[in-house]
Amino acid sequence: MSTPQTPGIVAGRLAPATIAENFADIHPLLDAHEARVAADRCYFCHDAPCVTACPTEIDIPLFIRQIQAGQPQAAARTIFDQNILGGMCARVCPTETLCEGACVREAAEGKPVEIGRLQRHATDTLMAAGGHPYARAEPTGKRVAVVGAGPAGLACAHRLAMHGHDVVVYEAREKPGGLDEYGIAAYKTPGGFAQDEVAWLLRIGGIEIRTGQAIGRDITLEGLRAEHDAVFLGMGLGGVNALRAEGEDRDGVRDAVDFIAELRQTDDLSVLPVGRHVVVIGGGMTAVDAAVQSKLLGAEHVAMVYRRGPGRLSASAHEIAHAQTAGVRVITNASPVAVHGNGAVREVEFAYTEDTPDGLRPTGQTFRLPADQVFKAIGQTLDGAPGDLEVDGGKIAVTGAGRTSVPGVWAGGDCTAGGEDLTVTAVAQGRDAAEDIHAALTA
Amino acid sequence: MANLASEFLGIRSPNPFWLASAPPTDKEYNVVRAFRAGWGGVVWKTLGLDPHVVNVNGPRYGVVYGADRRVLGINNIELITDRPLEVNLREIKAVKRAWPDRAMVVSLMVPCDEDSWKTILPLVEDTGADGIELNFGCPHGMSERGMGAAVGQVPEYIEMVARWCKKHTRMPVIVKLTPNITDIRFPARAARAGGADAVSLINTVSSITSVNLDSFSPEPMIDGKGTHGGYCGPAVKPIALNMVAEIARDAETRGLPISGIGGVTTWRDAAEFMALGAGNVQVCTAAMTYGFGIIKELTAGLSLYLDDKGMALSDLVGRAVPNVTDWQYLNLNYVTKARIDQDSCIKCGRCYAACEDTSHQAIAMKPGRVFEVIDAECVACNLCVDVCPVEDCITMERLAPGTLDPRTGQVVGDGHADWTTHPNNPMSRAAE
Ligand SMILES: Cc1cc2nc3c(=O)[nH]c(=O)nc-3n(C[C@H](O)[C@H](O)[C@H](O)COP(=O)(O)OP(=O)(O)OC[C@H]3O[C@@H](n4cnc5c(N)ncnc54)[C@H](O)[C@@H]3O)c2cc1C
Ligand SMILES: Cc1cc2nc3c(=O)[nH]c(=O)nc-3n(C[C@H](O)[C@H](O)[C@H](O)COP(=O)(O)O)c2cc1C
Ligand code: SF4
Ligand code: SF4
Ligand code: SF4
Numbered sequence: 073m074s075t076p077q078t079p080g081i082v083a084g085r086l087a088p089a090t091i092a093e094n095f096a097d098i099h100p101l102l103d104a105h106e107a108r109v110a111a112d113r114c115y116f117c118h119d120a121p122c123v124t125a126c127p128t129e130i131d132i133p134l135f136i137r138q139i140q141a142g143q144p145q146a147a148a149r150t151i152f153d154q155n156i157l158g159g160m161c162a163r164v165c166p167t168e169t170l171c172e173g174a175c176v177r178e179a180a181e182g183k184p185v186e187i188g189r190l191q192r193h194a195t196d197t198l199m200a201a202g203g204h205p206y207a208r209a210e211p212t213g214k215r216v217a218v219v220g221a222g223p224a225g226l227a228c229a230h231r232l233a234m235h236g237h238d239v240v241v242y243e244a245r246e247k248p249g250g251l252d253e254y255g256i257a258a259y260k261t262p263g264g265f266a267q268d269e270v271a272w273l274l275r276i277g278g279i280e281i282r283t284g285q286a287i288g289r290d291i292t293l294e295g296l297r298a299e300h301d302a303v304f305l306g307m308g309l310g311g312v313n314a315l316r317a318e319g320e321d322r323d324g325v326r327d328a329v330d331f332i333a334e335l336r337q338t339d340d341l342s343v344l345p346v347g348r349h350v351v352v353i354g355g356g357m358t359a360v361d362a363a364v365q366s367k368l369l370g371a372e373h374v375a376m377v378y379r380r381g382p383g384r385l386s387a388s389a390h391e392i393a394h395a396q397t398a399g400v401r402v403i404t405n406a407s408p409v410a411v412h413g414n415g416a417v418r419e420v421e422f423a424y425t426e427d428t429p430d431g432l433r434p435t436g437q438t439f440r441l442p443a444d445q446v447f448k449a450i451g452q453t454l455d456g457a458p459g460d461l462e463v464d465g466g467k468i469a470v471t472g473a474g475r476t477s478v479p480g481v482w483a484g485g486d487c488t489a490g491g492e493d494l495t496v497t498a499v500a501q502g503r504d505a506a507e508d509i510h511a512a513l514t515a
Numbered sequence: 516m517a518n519l520a521s522e523f524l525g526i527r528s529p530n531p532f533w534l535a536s537a538p539p540t541d542k543e544y545n546v547v548r549a550f551r552a553g554w555g556g557v558v559w560k561t562l563g564l565d566p567h568v569v570n571v572n573g574p575r576y577g578v579v580y581g582a583d584r585r586v587l588g589i590n591n592i593e594l595i596t597d598r599p600l601e602v603n604l605r606e607i608k609a610v611k612r613a614w615p616d617r618a619m620v621v622s623l624m625v626p627c628d629e630d631s632w633k634t635i636l637p638l639v640e641d642t643g644a645d646g647i648e649l650n651f652g653c654p655h656g657m658s659e660r661g662m663g664a665a666v667g668q669v670p671e672y673i674e675m676v677a678r679w680c681k682k683h684t685r686m687p688v689i690v691k692l693t694p695n696i697t698d699i700r701f702p703a704r705a706a707r708a709g710g711a712d713a714v715s716l717i718n719t720v721s722s723i724t725s726v727n728l729d730s731f732s733p734e735p736m737i738d739g740k741g742t743h744g745g746y747c748g749p750a751v752k753p754i755a756l757n758m759v760a761e762i763a764r765d766a767e768t769r770g771l772p773i774s775g776i777g778g779v780t781t782w783r784d785a786a787e788f789m790a791l792g793a794g795n796v797q798v799c800t801a802a803m804t805y806g807f808g809i810i811k812e813l814t815a816g817l818s819l820y821l822d823d824k825g826m827a828l829s830d831l832v833g834r835a836v837p838n839v840t841d842w843q844y845l846n847l848n849y850v851t852k853a854r855i856d857q858d859s860c861i862k863c864g865r866c867y868a869a870c871e872d873t874s875h876q877a878i879a880m881k882p883g884r885v886f887e888v889i890d891a892e893c894v895a896c897n898l899c900v901d902v903c904p905v906e907d908c909i910t911m912e913r914l915a916p917g918t919l920d921p922r923t924g925q926v927v928g929d930g931h932a933d934w935t936t937h938p939n940n941p942m943s944r945a946a947e
Contacts, residue, residue, distance in 0.1 A: 105584075112582035115904050118864030121884065180861040180905065 085370025125174035148198030162192035204275035222250020224306030224485025227502030244286035310455030319411035328449035347445025354449030474505035517821035528555035535797035536622035556618025577724035588750030652718020670705035677709025715774035719745020748800035752778030763792025782816025866899035
């Protein structure tokens with residue numbers, strides 16, 4: 073059996089039971105009593121700041137009051153009315169920077185109402201009851217193509233189906249769900265929830281998902297436009313940024329998102345190999361997730377290295393603290409200059425940097441970290457915009473509720489400029505685009 | 516440590532906390548545990564004549580919860596003791612002998628005829644008990660049999676029974692009053708007229724705590740049916756406080772000793788009852804909810820409070836009574852305005868919603884969720900203070916005499932002015 077100290081990239085560094093425990097639900101479901109107690113802390117604020125802070129603007133005080141009043145299913149309706157992926161968002165939203173960060177009890181006592189966990193209590197209760205809470209409107213006879221079955225595409229498809237349109241979702245991968253299925257940290261959404269949620273969402277009817285269909289490979293935007301009354305693009309960010317450090321093609325260096333996708337698709341994590349010395353390059357959510365999950369798999373030393381100062385980390389303070397608690401060493405102001413090794417990576421060399429008014433500057437000092445596995449998490453990019461869509465800052469340019477430069481084509485989620493790259497933002501944009509498409513199709 | 520030794524109708528107890536007549540005082544076992552824990556006295560669970568009554572064999576309590584299943588009120592359909600008279604008397608005698616420094620009062624409820632009372636009183640006297648309490652309050656079960664609240668709701672009966680008791684025993688007689696009447700002063704006056712030495716109040720309030728929306732029966736449910744019970748606990752305290760105060764300040768009952776009951780849960784509740792004129796207090800629900808151990812908080816708390824105030828226990832009794840008055844005498848020159856402390860405000864907007872939707876539109880919501888009181892609209896109703904989740908964030912500030920009240924456009928007057936002299940009062944005694 074391997075141990076955390078076993079050299080190289082190997083599987084089974086920890087006992088299977090330990091790995092299973094490490095990847096267990098990070099915020100287990102509140103039971104009915106816990107939920108009532110947590111719900112009782114809500115003040116039912118006027119024009120509540122938590123609602124403003126939620127990208128989907130869920131009526132939070134209302135749903136919490138419905139939990140107080142003993143009707144979690146009614147609470148779930150309130151949530152799903154605004155956010156059909158409310159179940160996933162309850163698990164993955166960085167609530168500390170969204171609703172809970174804005175909760176008046178956070179300001180008052182540093183202990184916000186546990187909105188995320190209450191939301192999960194409500195949505196899980198309703199979803200466990202089976203069935204589906206929404207019915208479709210009379211068929212309109214209109215057909216809409218949705219590209220990408222991630223949060224943006226799914227939210228858009230559901231809302232369109234609800235309004236009576238027929239929707240075909242074209243998805244490049246094997247499974248629907250987007251990064252909910254291939255990206256989000258495993259311990260945030262264990263138990264195959266992403267697929268369960270998609271199946272539940274599809275129960276509304278009127279949505280057909282065609283997997284293995286990539287725009288640019290199997291289909292074209294022009295073709296979709298010809299066959300449908302409208303097109304929504306929600307294909308996320310398929311590309312990744314290059315490190316631009318010497319030796320980045322050595323064995324053992326890979327994109328963090330690929331490693332995470334593989335991890336998410338591995339049923340038995342004790343067979344998933346991980347390095348003894350893991351170095352993650354980047355300062356965002358992807359870097360945190362790659363680093364933390366490497367540690368949970370049993371890597372002995374994991375360092376997450378970010379080129380700018382601590383104040384510029386895009387991962388929230390909460391997530392950084394989570395990484396540090398898991399045993400990840402977080403190093404800031406260090407930029408990779410070379411990946412050393414003989415075939416496979418042995419060390420990564422970094423230059424210390426300082427933030428100056430004129431930008432980031434190397435200080436002239438360097439250091440090396442031992443590494444047998446390196447994950448690049450320095451940002452994803454749009455894998456080329458389909459057709460002649462106008463692009464803004466490397467993403468699809470949109471105005472209003474996701475209108476692109478091409479008539480009849482809408483877009484939302486990570487692939488568009490604007491909003492943070494979060495599941496909940498993708499849901500809001502998909503939903504709003506659906507409303508706009510509906511208005512356009514029924515005008 | 517302030518001395519809490521108490522004397523009520525000459526009955527001494529180491530502290531003014533008695534357990535009210537109820538399950539905690541149902542038998543020797545409980546009462547001995549209570550005395551060991553430190554309770555000052557008990558009113559033994561109400562005795563009746565044999566054959567003893569029976570209780571239901573299903574649930575006898577219903578409940579109203581606050582946050583986190585905190586018990587706010589309990590309702591019960593229990594009757595008086597369901598054990599033979601002789602057993603109770605034997606136990607009372609044994610306990611009194613073993614605990615001579617504790618108050619032992621025996622609650623009684625027998626049919627409304629002189630012979631019944633004449634029969635039971637000597638038996639109780641023989642136990643060495645310190646006094647009796649006449650249960651004229653039980654609102655369920657016994658009242659249908661012409662006892663309990665059925666007596667307590669008719670002042671003439673109260674007076675009659677009190678008189679019989681005074682005639683047939685030398686023990687002090689306390690009349691326990693039911694709150695299920697419109698004006699508590701009438702039964703209290705009747706008790707005094709009949710010669711009673713004191714009143715105790717309140718007994719439980721007739722109530723249905725909840726309805727089961729699946730079986731469509733009131734709770735507690737017995738085989739698909741329910742009946743009204745008696746409500747007690749923190750929820751009834753405001754009702755009890757008012758009734759105690761009414762008796763304490765009524766010209767005809769002033770000075771009549773009062774044992775305060777109803778929702779006493781912490782030392783503070785006890786202090787409030789005593790400030791309104793109660794000579795001691797009785798506790799039931801708090802003990803039933805938390806056990807006898809609460810006596811340590813009650814005694815330590817009251818003692819600390821008295822020390823802080825530099826008062827003796829007797830100084831506290833009745834201290835607030837002179838300040839209970841009728842509405843018409845309240846000073847209309849006492850003009851206040853709500854003041855929001857922006858530093859402690861957490862911007863929840865509850866004050867705004869309350870005032871905007873249900874009061875006087877006197878709170879402005881400004882950019883950045885800044886909430887400010889509009890003096891020209893604020894009638895000082897206090898609703899914002901009540902709903903604000905932050906203690907002391909909103910306070911009421913008095914406008915000094917001579918300042919302009921922007922709401923009325925009038926200068927705040929000096930001195931006292933009340934409704935009796937107000938020009939809008941048709942019966943005004945023309946102020947000069
Ligand atoms: C590692 C990681 C962790 C994250 N953790 C969180 C988190 O904890 N909380 C949070 O809120 N957000 C998190 N995010 C961000 C979040 O996952 C995304 O913002 C969100 O999934 C965006 O949704 P989307 O629908 O726009 O894109 P995606 O989820 O990326 O979905 C796009 C879909 O389109 C498909 N597709 C791509 N190209 C094509 C094509 N050419 N043709 C057809 N289909 C195509 C893809 O296969 C995919 O299914 C994380 C992201 C990553 C990478
Ligand atoms: C279960 C139960 C049984 C009671 N039985 C009696 C009784 O036999 N005689 C009586 O005088 N009062 C009885 N009471 C009323 C209490 O003595 C007391 O007056 C009332 O509960 C209010 O006080 P509290 O709020 O501290 O409980 C009973 C109360 C309860 C909860
Ligand atoms: S801000 Fe907090 S307390 Fe106010 S409504 Fe939202 S969750 Fe409730
Ligand atoms: S408290 Fe519970 S266990 Fe005890 S007698 Fe009552 S119902 Fe039975
Ligand atoms: S209720 Fe209190 S805390 Fe809330 S906004 Fe008003 S003053 Fe501020």
